[in-house]
Amino acid sequence: MSNENKTIHEFDFNLICEFFSNMKRQGPGSPEVTLKALGFVDNLTEQSRVADLGCGTGGQTMTLAQHTRGKITGLDLFPDFINIFNRNARRLGLQDRVKGIVGSMDNLPFQHGELDLIWSEGAIYNIGFERGLNEWRKYLKTGGYIAVTESSWFTDERPVEINNFWMNAYPEIDTIPHQIAKIHEAGYLPVATFVLPENCWTEHYFAPKVAVQEMFLDKYAGNKTVEEFVRLQYHEEELYRKYKKFYGYVFFIAKKIE
Template identity: 80%
Template sequence: MSNENKTIHEFELNLICDFFSTMERQGPGSPEVTLKALSFIDNLTEKSLIADIGCGTGGQTMVLARHAPGQITGLDFLPGFIHLFNRNARQLGLQDRVKGIVGSMDNLPFQAEELDLIWSEGAIYNIGFERGLNEWCKYLKPGGYIAVSESSWFTDERPAEINDFWMAAYTEIDTIPNQIAKIHKAGYLPVATFILPSTCWTEHYFAPAVTAREVLLNKHVGNKTAEELVAMSRHEEVLYSKYKEYYGYTFFIAKKIDL
């Protein structure tokens, strides 16, 4: 496998943290998209319990906290991200309602039917879309919501270069109709689905990555692994520019079926 075709999981955790810590978001998204997804969710109150799983440094979490009531717990397995998450919450005066904790998304520290809302932007792939939907459902109250953004194919067929890239990175990428079917099968009622605009990639992800690459290379001069991570990031940007009509991120909002 060439360096530029490595996946993010093949790099040292400290390098991943160093690279993404300088970016407000660790994946494609935007405040506008977060708020659009939130607009499909009702019945949240000051007593509501919300979990942002795979929260990163909390770019989207802070948007949620400023526009939705309730207590929010952000969870990520990288301590460096959680340190920045809690610092950001304090700087925004949100520390009484927003708390970041270190943890694993395949062993969540919540009780059965405790949560009113599970949020996860661009992170459910770490456990797998279908597995995440199935395992996280038990933590939601009946009628509670799940809102996740996930990579999707926009066409049934696509050029070999981009197909091979995704098959190496994340074999569970699927078409939107198939993903909606998985949501329903996991015990949810699909509420809303929309594709993230390309600006979520170009302006809010790739543009900040330019500076992040420079910072990483300057911090780790001569580090071949850091250079490989930068090459991977640049390759990802090139592929998106060439093939964005074939894939992207989709936001899925669904409600746990109240039987």
Template identity: 30%
Template structure:
């Protein structure tokens, strides 16, 4: 799998262009995974992007991909918990996180990472969000099991304001970014594992296919939303 989650370079760069600033001295990608967006950011910004992830194998893959693209000098990997970012990084100009903040909780991530960002710096964080008030029951049932903490866009905007951010913009991840290179590769792989001798593998494959079916039938009731945020200039940077 070249992608470990929904996303596309086109969406990443479209959101990057929403930030009213051209250059960044310190960029951190929280929960980088194998780094599709890390590479897109590094290539466009031509500045070092610090990729943070707890999986060493993902960071090793990112290192290989960056070398293949000839931009290994623009990617620095850190095998660590994204919750520890404020203890390691100071005065971050741009903190980026796609499909990862939920690992430590969206409200907790926003509150924690604010301390690592310099006044006037930016955070771009994508979070799975409800997009409509009326949601089919089978979709609600699926996410009550899989992600019961999922909130509406307005609720997440309120969380961002309460954490101390200014909201610059939002962007809904395109439907194609879920399918191309992700679900279109994941679905046949999951189907091939339905008869695997290990029960745990069969269960995981069935759950994966259920998630794809829910997405196909959900009529855009949910999606990943990028929240483009700014730390006010009047805020000071401190360790939580």
């Protein structure tokens, strides 16, 4: 299989985890974008319960915690991510309100109607956008919010190279109007939708990756799997820079209406 046709999910979980453990963010985003999305969420109090699903090491979670009240649970499949998450919470003095736990998106440890807000930046794709919207809804209180970022097409037509890349990596990618329709059909009121700016990719994701890629290649010199993994990271960046007018991450904020 050529590198161009391989996806990140075909590499060993431990390799993926070690690589991204060295990054503050495990996907495109920024503190400014997190706060912009949070601005569309009303009525959070000290009694509010928030879950950040697929939280990674908690870059966005700590931003949320510093600008909200209430308790936040971060959930991720990778124990190493959660260890870093909880270390970050202690370092910021947030450990009384913010806790990371190891868990799976398709088996959430929450009660029905327990949560005021479900957050997920760059991670709902692990379960699928439509499935996540539908299955997570039961954990929200009536009037509770869901806020997620999801890869989306900006146009109805796009070049074959980038179309094939995404159809191989994540066939559920869709256009923004279709995503909003799925939100509505799942029983939410769409509240806000906006495209993540380019610096969420270049400044906050690709730039920090450079040092990690170099460190990884040095640590595992001669390891063909690692070399292929790093090549995939470069390839994804090349595709984004070449085709960024056709796709990107989009923030979707919606409210459970009944």
